[in-house]
Amino acid sequence: MKIVILITGWIIALCTTLPVHGQNVDPTGKDPVSQADTSLFGKIIAISPDQLLKGRISGIRVSETDGNPLGAITTTIRGVNSIRGNSEPLWIIDGTILNPSNIEVEPMFWQDDYSDKDYTAIQNSLASINTEDIESIKVLKDLAGTAIYGTKGGNGVIIITTKQAKQQERRITWSSGISIASSAIGNEMLNLNDYMNFQQQLGNNVSSLSNPVNWTDEALDGNLAISHNHNLVVSGIERGVKYLISGFYRQIEGVVERNNSTLGGLRVNLDVNSGRLLSFGSRIALTYSDINMTKGANPVGGMSTITAIKSGIPDRMAVNTFGAWQADYDDNSSEYRVIPSVYFTVKPAKDLEFKTNVGVDFRSKDRSSYLGLQTSFGKSTNGAASLSSLAAYGFNINSALSFKKTSNGHDFFSSLGLDGLGRHNTMQTMNGIDFFSQELRAKSINIASSKAQIRKFLVNSELYGFFGTVSYNYNSKYGLNGTIRFDRTAKQEDKYNLYPAIDGWWDVKKESLLENTNWISELKFRAGWGKAGNSNVSPYEHLRRYYSGGGGEIDPALSAFHKIFWKTLSNEINAGIDFGFFGDRLTLTATYYKKNTDDQLVLNSFGEEFGNDGFWRYADRKTVLERTSKLVNEGVELDMKTVILKNKKLNWIFSVNGAFNKNRIEQVSEGNKTGGLIGSGIYATLNQYNQPVSSLWGYRETGIVTPQNIATAPTFRGVAPKVGDMMFNDFTNNGDVNPADKEIIGNPHPKFFGGLSSILSYKRFSFDILVEGVYGHDILNLDKMMQENVYGSGNVTKEAFNKAYNFTNVPEYPSVKAKGAGEISSRYVEKGDFTRLSLVKFGYSVPLQNIVWIKSLRLNLCINNALTFSSNTSWNPGTSSFGFDNSRLGIVYGAYPETRSFTFGVNASF
Numbered sequence: 001m002k003i004v005i006l007i008t009g010w011i012i013a014l015c016t017t018l019p020v021h022g023q024n025v026d027p028t029g030k031d032p033v034s035q036a037d038t039s040l041f042g043k044i045i046a047i048s049p050d051q052l053l054k055g056r057i058s059g060i061r062v063s064e065t066d067g068n069p070l071g072a073i074t075t076t077i078r079g080v081n082s083i084r085g086n087s088e089p090l091w092i093i094d095g096t097i098l099n100p101s102n103i104e105v106e107p108m109f110w111q112d113d114y115s116d117k118d119y120t121a122i123q124n125s126l127a128s129i130n131t132e133d134i135e136s137i138k139v140l141k142d143l144a145g146t147a148i149y150g151t152k153g154g155n156g157v158i159i160i161t162t163k164q165a166k167q168q169e170r171r172i173t174w175s176s177g178i179s180i181a182s183s184a185i186g187n188e189m190l191n192l193n194d195y196m197n198f199q200q201q202l203g204n205n206v207s208s209l210s211n212p213v214n215w216t217d218e219a220l221d222g223n224l225a226i227s228h229n230h231n232l233v234v235s236g237i238e239r240g241v242k243y244l245i246s247g248f249y250r251q252i253e254g255v256v257e258r259n260n261s262t263l264g265g266l267r268v269n270l271d272v273n274s275g276r277l278l279s280f281g282s283r284i285a286l287t288y289s290d291i292n293m294t295k296g297a298n299p300v301g302g303m304s305t306i307t308a309i310k311s312g313i314p315d316r317m318a319v320n321t322f323g324a325w326q327a328d329y330d331d332n333s334s335e336y337r338v339i340p341s342v343y344f345t346v347k348p349a350k351d352l353e354f355k356t357n358v359g360v361d362f363r364s365k366d367r368s369s370y371l372g373l374q375t376s377f378g379k380s381t382n383g384a385a386s387l388s389s390l391a392a393y394g395f396n397i398n399s400a401l402s403f404k405k406t407s408n409g410h411d412f413f414s415s416l417g418l419d420g421l422g423r424h425n426t427m428q429t430m431n432g433i434d435f436f437s438q439e440l441r442a443k444s445i446n447i448a449s450s451k452a453q454i455r456k457f458l459v460n461s462e463l464y465g466f467f468g469t470v471s472y473n474y475n476s477k478y479g480l481n482g483t484i485r486f487d488r489t490a491k492q493e494d495k496y497n498l499y500p501a502i503d504g505w506w507d508v509k510k511e512s513l514l515e516n517t518n519w520i521s522e523l524k525f526r527a528g529w530g531k532a533g534n535s536n537v538s539p540y541e542h543l544r545r546y547y548s549g550g551g552g553e554i555d556p557a558l559s560a561f562h563k564i565f566w567k568t569l570s571n572e573i574n575a576g577i578d579f580g581f582f583g584d585r586l587t588l589t590a591t592y593y594k595k596n597t598d599d600q601l602v603l604n605s606f607g608e609e610f611g612n613d614g615f616w617r618y619a620d621r622k623t624v625l626e627r628t629s630k631l632v633n634e635g636v637e638l639d640m641k642t643v644i645l646k647n648k649k650l651n652w653i654f655s656v657n658g659a660f661n662k663n664r665i666e667q668v669s670e671g672n673k674t675g676g677l678i679g680s681g682i683y684a685t686l687n688q689y690n691q692p693v694s695s696l697w698g699y700r701e702t703g704i705v706t707p708q709n710i711a712t713a714p715t716f717r718g719v720a721p722k723v724g725d726m727m728f729n730d731f732t733n734n735g736d737v738n739p740a741d742k743e744i745i746g747n748p749h750p751k752f753f754g755g756l757s758s759i760l761s762y763k764r765f766s767f768d769i770l771v772e773g774v775y776g777h778d779i780l781n782l783d784k785m786m787q788e789n790v791y792g793s794g795n796v797t798k799e800a801f802n803k804a805y806n807f808t809n810v811p812e813y814p815s816v817k818a819k820g821a822g823e824i825s826s827r828y829v830e831k832g833d834f835t836r837l838s839l840v841k842f843g844y845s846v847p848l849q850n851i852v853w854i855k856s857l858r859l860n861l862c863i864n865n866a867l868t869f870s871s872n873t874s875w876n877p878g879t880s881s882f883g884f885d886n887s888r889l890g891i892v893y894g895a896y897p898e899t900r901s902f903t904f905g906v907n908a909s910f
Contacts, residue, residue, distance in 0.1 A: 061075070195314050
């Protein structure tokens with residue numbers, strides 16, 4: 001119903017106005033190109049490029065995984081494409097293919113003994129790209145457009161182009177902003193007296209507690225985070241050389257203390273035109289980041305900085321409280337990143353062009369973690385520390401010869417090319433526990449009494465391919481485009497993969513029937529089909545990253561020299577229509593797509609033992625294991641844009657976009673597969689036939705056991721029920737509820753998501769807003785489960801304790817000591833729907849008639865996350881704590897609180 005109301009409101013608003021063309025349609029007639037808003041409107045507060053896409057382009061969902069200011073952000077185009085890994089698109093900046101945004105140092109505590117006690121959150125690697133340097137961001141969504149990227153294009157492609165000089169004279173541009181953020185989110189938890197009463201009812205001795213504190217107030221009430229950013233750009237054109245030199249510095253703070261980061265960098269862009277025959281140029285960016293993060297998500301049952309705020313013992317001196325985590329937990333990282341690229345273009349003839357581009361992305365990162373005696377993990381191990389490092393080196397080269405000819409209304413374009421991509425990543429991690437001194441924290445790992453052997457992971461892959469394209473259109477009325485690509489992944493496959501695509505369009509407006517119809521400015525039909533893929537190569541130790549399942553499929557004794565080859569092969573059909581009215585003052589675009597994906601996991605062996613000497617030797621590749629699942633994403637995308645007013649003084653542009661997507665599994669190899677672990681032996685998702693990927697999975701609550709229904713209540717794991725216990729559906733109908741009775745209890749994939757923006761300017765003033773909305777999906781709120789667990793040692797909400805069933809009240813909550821309160825069940829599944837006023841911006845251009853040395857001066861005030869409307873109780877609607885892992889979607893645990901920030905910015909050019 002909310003979706004219907006929202007869409008109806010948007011349509012009414014559009015129908016009462018006259019808008020302008022918003023979709024940046026490729027001149028060849030292909031729909032796969034959509035452009036983000038990279039004006040100051042968005043960049044003034046965006047920490048990374050992915051945030052510029054939020055709510056602005058149909059079919060693209062951008063969501064947080066942690067909520068920390070530098071926590072990772074996931075970007076999904078047209079749904080989830082795999083039950084393993086993630087569905088991140090291919091990111092390209094100035095021709096350089098970036099290392100995958102989910103590449104991170106190895107989990108800090110990777111051993112089986114520790115892995116269920118700690119979780120290493122992925123950080124936002126895209127934050128090293130200065131948003132102020134960006135000129136444009138284009139998104140390729142249709143596989144008809146991404147097929148040319150072959151094995152790399154199955155999840156969509158995002159292309160970033162940075163700025164270059166546009167004017168002859170030297171121009172200096174400076175911008176600065178200061179931001180103040182706060183959060184007033186919190187739950188009413190038990191005070192110390194009530195908590196002691198609660199624990200005494202459980203039979204726990206807590207008489208030693210005597211230092212009351214309200215951790216929510218301590219952590220969030222009145223705590224302001226002050227961040228600032230500064231950018232300086234020098235550009236110009238001298239003797240045919242375009243140059244742009246920029247530098248930036250950012251200090252970012254979170255509302256939770258000890259959550260602060262520093263980023264800085266330098267960019268140099270050069271372009272040289274040596275006449276008609278030759279042009280060349282280079283792009284190079286160097287950045288440094290120093291990140292200090294609090295801990296958010298953690299295995300269920302294990303405390304973290306954020307969960308300690310939500311359910312920590314309300315005593316200042318207790319172990320595992322927020323204060324303890326603030327004092328005794330570190331997560332520090334530093335990273336250097338260099339992204340250079342060079343290109344040259346040769347035009348040997350009027351219609352011929354040869355272009356080559358070479359790009360490199362190199363990241364060097366060190367990350368350390370420490371858990372002291374005031375945390376439960378640190379206390380149990382007498383201190384725990386980890387050091388990890390990452391050296392990620394990626395390079396790509398692309399060369400293409402193209403031919404373009406126009407004659408008598410016939411436009412013909414073709415190209416032939418080849419490219420190569422290589423990635424060589426080295427990750428190392430070392431753990432230590434049991435420290436005789438805690439003073440030096442992670443730096444003292446060498447004095448740990450027990451140290452795990454240094455683990456070194458090598459991830460090497462090479463991919464090369466050949467491609468060709470052909471495009472033809474007649475009088476811009478009819479068009480046809482074809483692409484074919486052959487890819488081969490070095491050392492993994494003995495054959496080339498073929499990725500073809502074809503699409504066409506028909507501009508009906510240019511037919512004689514409509515040619516003179518003034519009120520219709522555009523009417524275009526388009527359709528296409530394409531194939532693309534996505535591959536990853538990883539050593540055997542990384543198996544858990546790519547394979548979701550309850551175990552048993554892989555023999556643990558298999559040699560570590562085995563390799564995993566994971567790939568997805570997708571094919572997609574799409575069809576669309578573009579309308580333009582009143583000189584394109586109103587434009588409407590609708591696209592239908594259906595994408596089928598084969599999700600394959602192959603375990604290959606490249607060696608074996610010979611004789612009795614036990615030595616391993618290379619041998620021919622053998623396939624040890626192969627699994628294939630089949631997925632479908634089907635949906636409709638809508639884009640509408642209007643210009644309400646347009647004159648010299650007053651301009652008002654209004655746009656809206658939305659997408660409907662349905663995700664389902666058509667085949668799961670060898671039956672249903674549970675998702676990834678979220679705690680020791682705890683699974684909360686399931687991949688099942690005809691259900692969405694990573695469906696929420698657990699017990700279905702049917703109520704609270706009362707004297708009236710106890711006679712018919714099933715036993716729980718063989719134990720007879722008592723009044724006040726949780727009661728679950730006996731799915732197998734055998735009188736006892738046990739793990740066999742778990743069922744799908746929620747869908748983490750939104751049925752609809754979109755955005756709305758309004759850009760209004762009057763003389764020197766401007767007023768812009770951005771609204772985003774997500775509807776029709778569920779979240780599993782494990783924070784709520786922990787806060788209502790009346791059988792645990794953590795704190796609970798006042799409502800859960802005061803309304804605990806006691807024979808005299810309505811059974812809204814289970815009784816103290818109730819069995820089942822800490823089980824994953826539908827009780828903790830909530831609607832994930834939300835509507836957020838993401839951005840409000842006021843701007844004013846200062847008149848400078850009498851100041852000749854300043855070209856322009858603009859003042860801006862931005863409000864980020866001004867209002868959020870949501871029925872769920874999570875601290876940050878839209879967060880998926882393990883969002884980079886498709887096997888653990890829709891789970892909220894330890895989510896950082898949503899913050900509202902006010903940013904004052906100044907932009908000037910000289």
